[in-house]
Amino acid sequence: MLKGKENIVFILFLSVGLILLFYLVYNVLSTFTDYRELVRMFMVLILPLPVALFFAYVASSGKKQEKKISRKDIIISILIFIGTTLMILLAISRFDKISNVIFRELRILPLFLNTVVTFAYSINYLLIKNLRLSGVLSGLLLGFAIYFFI
Amino acid sequence: MEKDIQKQRERFFWIQSGILGFLLIVTIFTFLAYNRMEVEKGIKIFFAPFLSVVPLVFALTIIKDWITRFMDQDYPRAEIIRYSIVGLITAAIFTFITKMISMITATEMLIAVMIAIISLLSFISIKVRDILGMSIITGVAEGIIIYMVFFF
Numbered sequence: 001m002l003k004g005k006e007n008i009v010f011i012l013f014l015s016v017g018l019i020l021l022f023y024l025v026y027n028v029l030s031t032f033t034d035y036r037e038l039v040r041m042f043m044v045l046i047l048p049l050p051v052a053l054f055f056a057y058v059a060s061s062g063k064k065q066e067k068k069i070s071r072k073d074i075i076i077s078i079l080i081f082i083g084t085t086l087m088i089l090l091a092i093s094r095f096d097k098i099s100n101v102i103f104r105e106l107r108i109l110p111l112f113l114n115t116v117v118t119f120a121y122s123i124n125y126l127l128i129k130n131l132r133l134s135g136v137l138s139g140l141l142l143g144f145a146i147y148f149f150i
Numbered sequence: 151m152e153k154d155i156q157k158q159r160e161r162f163f164w165i166q167s168g169i170l171g172f173l174l175i176v177t178i179f180t181f182l183a184y185n186r187m188e189v190e191k192g193i194k195i196f197f198a199p200f201l202s203v204v205p206l207v208f209a210l211t212i213i214k215d216w217i218t219r220f221m222d223q224d225y226p227r228a229e230i231i232r233y234s235i236v237g238l239i240t241a242a243i244f245t246f247i248t249k250m251i252s253m254i255t256a257t258e259m260l261i262a263v264m265i266a267i268i269s270l271l272s273f274i275s276i277k278v279r280d281i282l283g284m285s286i287i288t289g290v291a292e293g294i295i296i297y298m299v300f301f302f
Contacts, residue, residue: 035183035184036184036302039176039180039184039298039302040298040299040302042176043295043298043299044299046169046173046295047292047295047299049169050166050169050170050287050288050291050292050295051288051292053162053165053166053169053288054166054237054284054285054288056162057159057162057163057166057281057284058225058230058233058281060155060158060159060162061155061224108299112299
């Protein structure tokens, strides 16, 4: 089903998302204070699953349609990817300066964003296959990873 | 090729209803553990589940024709948008219903209400097996998750 170089890029970005997910889950589990937070973390982890199954139900089809990808599309998607990475880093640093809570110390909100983006990336790759949407989502994943690990 | 799509859709439907059942059980245990529950009469807990299981069995024996329409073609765009709106409305309704349930303080009332909801949803997932049932099940699951994440 998957083949060629696009497979490598997909696995690379998905592994970035999954490593970040494990890190954030460990972050919540190591110092959780309340039973309520544990339930909330579990619910956040399975939040996008019903919607994903609904879309898979609607969009499953036997025909495999193959589109031709032109060079212009690839250049536009790479530009969108770089722009989204810079934008998300800028937005998080602004958020840290303006509000009096730090984004790194929040527990549930980064987990929520990361889960939704990871699921959306894999759904886009398996079902929709839109190149620009894939650029936006991988830019978001890389931006979160740079913020949290560096 | 056409039977493949129907099989795929049926499999997705069953996975979705399994997830919903799991979610409902987690919700029951959370409410029982977190809220402070009172038991007025012990014998009431024994009788509470039968209140809604008996009508479910009655309805399952009377209604004989099953709706099974797992389509073997692509859905048109208008139909997808219509059923997504149905799912959104169901999610909004179930957010409020879960909020109402979390206010209950008597154990037997909680058990009766939750088993009524479980039997209603199992009726839908056994008898109405097409895109309408799928959108309703998705909406219920999302409503419960949204209440638990943002308002609990």
